[in-house]
Amino acid sequence: xxxxxxxxxxAGFGGLGAAIQLKRAGIDDFVVxxxxxxxxxxxHANTYPGAQCDIPSLLYSFSFAPNPEWTRLYPSQPEIKxxxxxxxxxxxxxxxxxxxxxxxxxxxxxxRQHWRVTTDRGTWEARVLVAxxxxxxAPSVPxxxxxxxxxxxxxxxxxxxxxxxxxxxxxxxxxxGASAVQIIPRLQPLAESLTVFQRxxxxxxxxxxxxxxGLARGMLQSVPGAHRLARTxxxxxxxxxxxxxxxxxxxxxxxxxxxxxxxxxQVRDARLRAKLTPDYAFGCKRPTFSNDYYPALGQPNxxxxxxxxxxxxxxxxxxxxxxxxxxxxxVLSTGFRMTDHPxxxxxxxRAGTTLAEAxxxxxxxxxxxxxxxxxxxxxxxxxxxVVYTSQVVTIEAQVAYLLSALRTMGAHxxxxxxxxxxxxxxxAGEVDRRLSTxxxxxxxxRSYYLDDAGxxxxxxxxxxxxxxxxxxxxxxxxxxxTPARPAGELSETARTA
Numbered sequence: 261x262x263x264x265x266x267x268x269x270x271a272g273f274g275g276l277g278a279a280i281q282l283k284r285a286g287i288d289d290f291v292v293x294x295x296x297x298x299x300x301x302x303x304h305a306n307t308y309p310g311a312q313c314d315i316p317s318l319l320y321s322f323s324f325a326p327n328p329e330w331t332r333l334y335p336s337q338p339e340i341k342x343x344x345x346x347x348x349x350x351x352x353x354x355x356x357x358x359x360x361x362x363x364x365x366x367x368x369x370x371x372r373q374h375w376r377v378t379t380d381r382g383t384w385e386a387r388v389l390v391a392x393x394x395x396x397x398a399p400s401v402p403x404x405x406x407x408x409x410x411x412x413x414x415x416x417x418x419x420x421x422x423x424x425x426x427x428x429x430x431x432x433x434x435x436x437g438a439s440a441v442q443i444i445p446r447l448q449p450l451a452e453s454l455t456v457f458q459r460x461x462x463x464x465x466x467x468x469x470x471x472x473x474g475l476a477r478g479m480l481q482s483v484p485g486a487h488r489l490a491r492t493x494x495x496x497x498x499x500x501x502x503x504x505x506x507x508x509x510x511x512x513x514x515x516x517x518x519x520x521x522x523x524x525x526q527v528r529d530a531r532l533r534a535k536l537t538p539d540y541a542f543g544c545k546r547p548t549f550s551n552d553y554y555p556a557l558g559q560p561n562x563x564x565x566x567x568x569x570x571x572x573x574x575x576x577x578x579x580x581x582x583x584x585x586x587x588x589x590x591v592l593s594t595g596f597r598m599t600d601h602p603x604x605x606x607x608x609x610r611a612g613t614t615l616a617e618a619x620x621x622x623x624x625x626x627x628x629x630x631x632x633x634x635x636x637x638x639x640x641x642x643x644x645x646v647v648y649t650s651q652v653v654t655i656e657a658q659v660a661y662l663l664s665a666l667r668t669m670g671a672h673x674x675x676x677x678x679x680x681x682x683x684x685x686x687x688a689g690e691v692d693r694r695l696s697t698x699x700x701x702x703x704x705x706r707s708y709y710l711d712d713a714g715x716x717x718x719x720x721x722x723x724x725x726x727x728x729x730x731x732x733x734x735x736x737x738x739x740x741x742t743p744a745r746p747a748g749e750l751s752e753t754a755r756t757a
Contacts, residue, residue, distance in 0.1 A: 266290035266666075267377045267386035269363050269603075272301015274392035274640035276344060277322060277655045278662060280351040284324075285663055291386075292353065293379055295362035299348050302396045303340040308420040308439065309446035311337035312469075314549055318487065319494045319650040322347065326487045328480040334469040334549075358382075363393075367608040368635060373675035373742060375636065387675075390662065391607065392640045398597040402434075406572040413589040417443060418596070426450050426589060432577060434569070435593035436462055438548045443593060444562075445552040454562045455585050457569060457577070460545065460705065461536045463519045467549035498649035499723055505543055505648055506721050509699035516542035526554035535564050544703025598718075599623060599711045609634035610678075622711040626684040626738070627731055628720065629658050635676035635742070638662045643717045644691045647724040654720075654727070661731040668734050675744035683738040694721035 266282060268275045271294035279292050296304050303311075313320050317335040321327055325347050331339065348354055361379040366389055369376055375389040399416040401407075407414065415421045417439040431451040433440050436458045448454050480487045504511030519542060527533040536557070538545075557564055567579035576586040604616040610633050618633060625631045628645020629638055639645075640658050647654055669677060695701055695716045700709045709718040720727050 261383055261385060262291070263385045264289050264291050265386065266388045266390060267366075267375065267384050268292045268390040268392055269366070269377070270294060270301060270392035270394055270397070270640075271296070271299040271348075271357060271359075272303065272392065272394050272397075273322075273344070273652055274394060274655045274658075275301070275390070276348060276353060277652070278390050278392060278640065278659050279353045279356060280322070280324075280347065281656075281659045281663060283351055283353065283356075285666075287666070288356075290356055291384060292357050293361045293363055293377070293384075294357065294359050297359055298341075298345070299357070299359075300341045300344050301394050302418075303337055303344065305397070305418050306420075306439070307337060307422070308417045308443050310442035311439075312442060313337075313340060314438065315498075315650045316494050317472075318491045319498070320652055322652060323491070323656060325350070326480075326491075328477055328487065330472055330477075332469055332471055334467075363603070363606060365606050365608070367612070368610060368637075370610060373635075373744070388636045388638065388662075388666065389607075390638050390640065391603070391642070393601070393603050395598055395601070395641055396596045398601050398603070399592075400595045400597045401592060402594055404569055404572050409574050410572050410587075410590060411574045412587060414592065416592045416594070424589065428452050429588040430586060431455070431589045431591065432457060432585065432587045433591045433593055435595070436460070437593060437595060438462075438546060440593035441548050441550050441553045443591065445550070445556040447591075448556040448559055448562055451561060455577075455587065456557065456562065456564045457579075458535065458564055458566055459568070460540075461538045462545060463516065463538050463542050463547040464522060464553060465515070465519050465547060465549050466522050467551045469549070495649055495653070495724070499725070501543075501648055502723050504699070506694065506698045506719075508697075509541055509543065509703060512542045512699060515547075519547065523554065527558060529558060532558060532564060535566055538705075540705035541699050541703035543699040544705035545707040595708055598708050607634070607637070609637070622713055622715050623717045624684055624688045626679045626687050627658075627661065627727075628654075629661055629731065630677075630679040630684075630739075632679050632681040632684045635678040638665065644688070644720055645727070646719050647722075647727050648719070649724050653724050657724075657728045657731040660728070661734060664733040668736060672736070672741070673744050674741050676742045677734070677736070677739040678742075679739055691716075691721055695719065 268278050271292050275292055282290050298304050313335050316333050317330040327343055361381045363379050365378040367376045375386045377384045399418040413424050427450045429451055430453045431447055432455045434457045567581045570578045570580045576584050578584050605614045607615045623643035625639055625642040628642040640655050645654050700716050709716055711717050
């Protein structure tokens with residue numbers, strides 16, 4: 261049994277960001293538990309061909325760890341992985357890492373006022389638990405009838421089989437989301453035939469990616485303030501989309517027209533173009549960038565199938581029109597488990613209630629970070645925390661909230677803080693009201709941003725700057741506090757909170 265002040269689950273951007281800021285704040289009593297064999301989170305797991313971030317590299321990085329060595333405006337998976345490994349080593353996080361440790365259970369022990377965290381390689385007691393396992397860490401595999409009977413290869417985009425040679429094969433890609441848009445142009449030249457099973461087309465914009473040459477990198481390295489200025493400019497450009505996304509979707513019409521023009525310019529075949537034209541508002545589902553997706557779909561060895569999948573047989577996929585598509589390999593680009601993440605049943609709060617049970621009616625968290633009934637639990641990228649910019653921005657804001665909580669608890673002699681249920685409910689109500697006019701709620705699509713009841717559990721309804729302001733410090737007035745010493749020794753603030 262090991263004892264630490266803080267246990268962090270996950271070593272992606274969230275877990276490493278929390279660990280680094282703890283270290284910078286002079287807190288060394290923490291551990292980072294990571295099930296994989298290396299750091300990186302989603303950027304360790306997703307190694308499919310063409311894997312690339314759709315946020316510019318200057319913004320998709322820690323504000324306190326600028327990287328003037330990015331080679332492209334939009335970073336690729338290997339570069340992001342190298343960046344995170346560099347941060348791990350530079351900030352001294354390696355001794356705190358426990359790689360290959362999968363969390364099996366985390367239970368709040370009320371009597372001892374700590375979390376008991378059990379992994380497949382040991383158990384820790386921790387005052388504070390940081391849930392940094394991320395929303396894109398559990399691949400979603402649809403329950404297609406007969407999938408287990410298919411005699412060819414089957415793998416998810418988040419678990420790419422690099423040992424399998426796709427050259428000359430009849431390949432299927434199920435899904436046309438962000439990952440598929442990157443994968444398909446890389447598979448098309450290899451495959452004998454490529455069948456793309458599309459349920460809903462995506463809005464796709466021209467990709468502004470470009471190489472960052474020596475001159476650009478030199479300026480970022482040598483010109484004082486250049487990196488911060490460029491990062492701020494990119495951040496503001498993303499923030500400019502918020503009014504259209506949240507309040508007035510009509511403001512996004514210009515982006516939709518650009519996407520339509522891109523489609524018309526790259527797809528001359530009218531029948532294919534009709535298949536690829538979304539029937540919902542721009543922004544309702546996640547839009548993406550590509551300059552080679554549409555041209556790949558127009559190649560003679562590619563077919564886009566819009567008929568639904570009925571079943572999978574040993575040698576192919578049968579669609580509802582009765583047609584058998586004969587295949588050698590199936591690639592599942594079918595997203596991730598968001599509302600039923602497999603970690604949720606493993607986290608138990610007061611009275612043994614699991615997160616899965618607490619969230620059976622839909623995920624909720626105060627400021628996307630703390631959950632009523634789960635003392636000293638701090639989520640990173642939790643429900644309604646995502647701002648429409650780099651998710652690293654959200655992570656840094658939530659880590660600031662975590663650090664504020666640790667300082668406040670220490671200053672007032674508190675063993676635990678638990679957000680009041682009415683405070684959490686009020687925040688959820690505020691979010692629901694403000695997102696009711698958003699393009700995600702009104703745009704005419706069904707996306708992973710919404711839970712089974714249709715509630716938008718993903719986004720924070722406003723600017724990143726406002727989210728950062730609200731997470732700058734923890735207000736004890738919104739929390740039920742348990743003292744670590746007799747109440748008479750507590751400050752007035754803690755006694756009345």
